[in-house]
Amino acid sequence: xxxxxxxxxxxxxxxxxxxxxxxxxxxxxxxxxxxxxxxxxxxxxxxxxxxxxxxxxxxxxxxxxxxxxxxxxxxxxxxxxxxxxxxxxxxxxxxxxxxxxxxxxxxxxxxxxxxxxxxxxxxxxxxxxxxxxxxxxxxxxxxxxxxxxxxxxxxxxxxxxxxxxxxxxxxxxxxxxxxxxxxxxxxxxxxxxxxxxxxxxxxxxxxxxxxxxxxxxxxxxxxxxxxxxxxxxxxxxxxxxxxxxxxxxxxxxxxxxxxxxxxxxxxxxxxxxxxxxxxxxxxxxxxxxxxxxxxxxxxxxxxxxxxxxxxxxxxxxxxxxxxxxxxxxxxxxxxxxxxxxxxxxxx
Amino acid sequence: xxxxxxxxxxxxxxxxxxxxxxxxxxxxxxxxxxxxxxxxxxxxxxxxxxxxxxxxxxxxxxxxxxxxxxxxxxxxxxxxxxxxxxxxxxxxxxxxxxxxxxxxxxxxxxxxxxxxxxxxxxxxxxxxxxxxxxxxxxxxxxxxxxxxxxxxxxxxxxxxxxxxxxxxxxxxxxxxxxxxxxxxxxxxxxxxxxxxxxxxxxxxxxxxxxxxxxxxxxxxxxxxxxxxxxxxxxxxxxxxxxxxxxxxxxxxxxxxxxxxxxxxxxxxxxxxxxxxxxxxxxxxxxxxxxxxxxxxxxxxxxxxxxxxxxxxxxxxxxxxxxxxxxxxxxxxxxxxxxxxxxxxxxx
Numbered sequence: 001x002x003x004x005x006x007x008x009x010x011x012x013x014x015x016x017x018x019x020x021x022x023x024x025x026x027x028x029x030x031x032x033x034x035x036x037x038x039x040x041x042x043x044x045x046x047x048x049x050x051x052x053x054x055x056x057x058x059x060x061x062x063x064x065x066x067x068x069x070x071x072x073x074x075x076x077x078x079x080x081x082x083x084x085x086x087x088x089x090x091x092x093x094x095x096x097x098x099x100x101x102x103x104x105x106x107x108x109x110x111x112x113x114x115x116x117x118x119x120x121x122x123x124x125x126x127x128x129x130x131x132x133x134x135x136x137x138x139x140x141x142x143x144x145x146x147x148x149x150x151x152x153x154x155x156x157x158x159x160x161x162x163x164x165x166x167x168x169x170x171x172x173x174x175x176x177x178x179x180x181x182x183x184x185x186x187x188x189x190x191x192x193x194x195x196x197x198x199x200x201x202x203x204x205x206x207x208x209x210x211x212x213x214x215x216x217x218x219x220x221x222x223x224x225x226x227x228x229x230x231x232x233x234x235x236x237x238x239x240x241x242x243x244x245x246x247x248x249x250x251x252x253x254x255x256x257x258x259x260x261x262x263x264x265x266x267x268x269x270x271x272x273x274x275x276x277x278x279x280x281x282x283x284x285x286x287x288x289x290x291x292x293x294x295x296x297x298x299x300x301x302x303x304x305x306x307x308x309x310x311x312x313x314x315x316x317x318x319x320x321x322x323x324x325x326x327x328x329x330x331x332x333x334x335x336x337x338x339x340x341x342x343x344x345x346x347x
Numbered sequence: 348x349x350x351x352x353x354x355x356x357x358x359x360x361x362x363x364x365x366x367x368x369x370x371x372x373x374x375x376x377x378x379x380x381x382x383x384x385x386x387x388x389x390x391x392x393x394x395x396x397x398x399x400x401x402x403x404x405x406x407x408x409x410x411x412x413x414x415x416x417x418x419x420x421x422x423x424x425x426x427x428x429x430x431x432x433x434x435x436x437x438x439x440x441x442x443x444x445x446x447x448x449x450x451x452x453x454x455x456x457x458x459x460x461x462x463x464x465x466x467x468x469x470x471x472x473x474x475x476x477x478x479x480x481x482x483x484x485x486x487x488x489x490x491x492x493x494x495x496x497x498x499x500x501x502x503x504x505x506x507x508x509x510x511x512x513x514x515x516x517x518x519x520x521x522x523x524x525x526x527x528x529x530x531x532x533x534x535x536x537x538x539x540x541x542x543x544x545x546x547x548x549x550x551x552x553x554x555x556x557x558x559x560x561x562x563x564x565x566x567x568x569x570x571x572x573x574x575x576x577x578x579x580x581x582x583x584x585x586x587x588x589x590x591x592x593x594x595x596x597x598x599x600x601x602x603x604x605x606x607x608x609x610x611x612x613x614x615x616x617x618x619x620x621x622x623x624x625x626x627x628x629x630x631x632x633x634x635x636x637x638x639x640x641x642x643x644x645x646x647x648x649x650x651x652x653x654x655x656x657x658x659x660x661x662x663x664x665x666x667x668x669x670x671x672x673x674x675x676x677x678x679x680x681x682x683x684x685x686x687x688x689x690x691x692x693x694x
Contacts, residue, residue: 063559071583085558155625208504208505276503312625
């Protein structure tokens with residue numbers, strides 16, 4: 001089939017060829033006067049598949065030449081083209097969107113003439129900036145318009161990973177009995193020695209048993225001190241530490257201590273048991289009950305609501321979480337705490 | 348058995364009890380006048396196992412009290428105690444070392460009276476600083492003294508991971524044929540379009556095929572430009588880029604570009620095919636030959652020779668590498684490049 005490059009579109013003037021393309025793959029839009037108008041992305045794909053020949057001023061543009069032209073007019077062409085191409089190769093009907101998203105994708109078996117699209121799709125390069133506020137907003141828009149949000153994230157070698165994005169309200173079943181214990185600050189952790197160790201662990205799964213001792217994290221210590229359930233003394237001097245003094249040393253050791261603390265409290269208030277996620281590269285691993293009886297279900301990473309990083313960091317975090325069979329939640333710590341869940345999927 | 352705390356040691360005065368402890372587990376050192384002198388770490392362990400009672404001024408010190416005392420005199424007590432305790436529980440004979448290392452460990456079945464120790468052991472807390480120069484030095488000392496170097500790294504919850512450390516000289520079998528190609532710079536990668544793409548890939552496994560195109564990384568581009576095998580044009584303007592101009596834009600995009608480049612060249616000169624290790628959180632993944640026929644054997648992370656980070660970062664990197672069944676090498680980029688390999692082991 002033959003098309004003509006006109007501005008940023010490719011026009012297929014022949015009515016029969018045009019309707020064939022439209023009817024087979026829902027490419028482009030039929031023109032009021034007859035024929036079909038294709039977007040550059042669609043034309044590129046059809047050229048790659050040898051289903052279309054594009055001419056300009058009587059000369060044929062090959063894929064490389066058309067790609068060069070498209071790169072000048074389509075922002076983030078590479079990610080968009082790769083995701084578009086991949087979804088087409090998987091047999092989906094993909095329409096370009098001019099609004100908040102890049103594509104609309106239809107459920108297999110349905111098409112633009114008989115149903116609504118199932119997914120909004122964003123094509124993202126791993127070099128792009130991840131901004132949690134904007135992702136939350138897109139996730140809400142998707143929910144409001146009753147479509148699933150699908151992200152196609154393209155890494156620097158062109159491999160694509162797909163994620164669904166959805167809001168999450170995690171909760172667990174852990175309850176606790178108020179208790180009273182004494183701990184000793186040694187280096188940068190708090191050790192509970194003797195009988196208090198067992199009580200504290202059994203009444204809320206605080207700390208980590210290390211031989212005959214219980215080791216509390218800085219967050220656990222601050223949380224228990226605030227509730228009046230723990231008294232801390234310096235191991236070396238034997239002196240009692242005030243809550244204020246402890247907090248300021250915790251903040252020195254962990255500059256984002258307060259942000260973590262907010263999420264720690266919120267998760268605890270949801271009945272979950274919260275432990276460090278350090279070995280998985282996130283802030284928390286979270287249990288729905290007794291850690292001895294459950295595997296941790298979630299990894300939770302807390303970020304400020306104006307947080308930005310490269311997408312590469314996010315996909316690494318999701319990859320790591322899935323590698324250990326856990327779900328990953330990103331908690332946005334703004335005026336309220338919102339959780340979103342990214343799940344790797346195979347579309 | 349009864350011991351008496353004297354300074355930083357525990358003395359078991361009874362000759363029979365002393366030799367029993369020494370003969371059974373090679374604890375402590377027999378005193379010239381009779382009896383046994385234990386180090387605090389050994390005494391702590393024996394108290395935890397209820398094999399020893401320690402007194403001071405006629406009063407018994409329980410484990411918690413003895414631990415509090417030990418924390419005042421032993422640097423990094425927690426990591427040392429946990430590693431010592433763990434190795435003992437695994438049935439090893441462990442002697443404290445006063446030199447460059449923390450412990451000497453004997454092969455199962457051998458003992459101080461009939462053989463040399465098999466391992467030097469360092470007990471390290473994940474909060475401690477990892478310094479590649481000092482680790483290289485320790486690794487060389489171990490080699491010179493014909494012992495294996497074993498690290499016991501204690502995470503913030505008291506879990507211990509063991510690593511062996513050894514020098515490495517990786518090499519591969521990839522050869523290449525000089526070629527000549529043209530690439531186009533788009534965003535921050537270089538695309539090779541048309542026939543050059545196949546040639547470049549086949550003659551050295553450069554780039555990553557993406558549909559009909561080949562995408563080169565910044566390192567690959569600079570390496571090929573330096574060898575006169577690649578010419579780069581700006582995709583938008585069509586203008587040819589000089590090597591200098593390309594290098595300075597690469598350095599802007601990747602501040603540690605030159606350090607990576609040194610390692611890239613060294614690995615290439617060793618016959619290896621080098622690709623980005625980004626998705627594994629390291630600089631490179633490295634193949635011994637055609638990436639289509641081999642899995643990458645190594646992940647390589649390059650650090651300046653004066654590089655320091657917390658141990659936690661290192662153990663995360665090793666964990667990730669083992670999770671994908673690869674070996675991890677840290678390359679120290681000083682006057683020469685040295686590689687060390689950390690391998691997770693179960694002692």
